[in-house]
Amino acid sequence: MPDEAEPGTVRPGGRTARVRQAVLRAAEDSLAEHGFARLDLADVARRADVGKTTVYRRWGTVTGLLADLLADMAEQSVPRTETGSLLGDLRANARLVRRTLTDPRQGALFRALIAAATCDARTAEALHRFYDIRLKEWAPCVGQAVERGEVPLGTDAREVIRAVSAPLYHRLLISGDPLDEATADRAAEAAATAARAGAYVVRDTGATREGA
Known part of the structure; x- marks a missing residue:
């Protein structure tokens, strides 16, 4: 017999899917208004107009x-933009991150x-995913930039993308400087x-990670 799925990991359809979406939107509202410290399943159920037992049975805990x-x-995240150049693609990524933040x-x-x-391992794992x-x-x-000859073979794609968003998150979370x-x-x-x-070349692989 297969292991039982963790609460909140099933992707059902019909009425159950509508309930899920209502609860998730209510959770977003509560987080945006009050932050993590005041997130409460009973309040989320009230906001979503769903029975508390449904929320507790389906998700079990706040972290679930x-x-x-x-x-x-x-x-639901927006798919990437293809502009035909590395700079254009990275600029589209940076502007998307900036608009979101x-x-x-x-x-x-x-x-x-x-x-x-920062204080819950399960939430951290979900954020990493x-x-x-x-x-x-x-x-x-x-x-694609490697194939066009814009960047060297062996460039670590993930590090390049991280380098785009890192300064934007620094401003959001640490410095508080304008994020325009x-x-x-x-x-x-x-x-x-x-x-x-060549700053992001992985010298020992000889190939670009993630899509070369």
């Missing part, structure tokens, strides 16, 4: 709900999820320049 929320966010709702939501991940999916989505643009479009463009340009110079 957060894990499912992150899985849903990964499923500066959106009043999404920015607050990501702050709350990151805060939750979320960003791994986003890295896999965007990494092929580096492989010019900042996003600079992050993309810096990552593209470093990639062209």
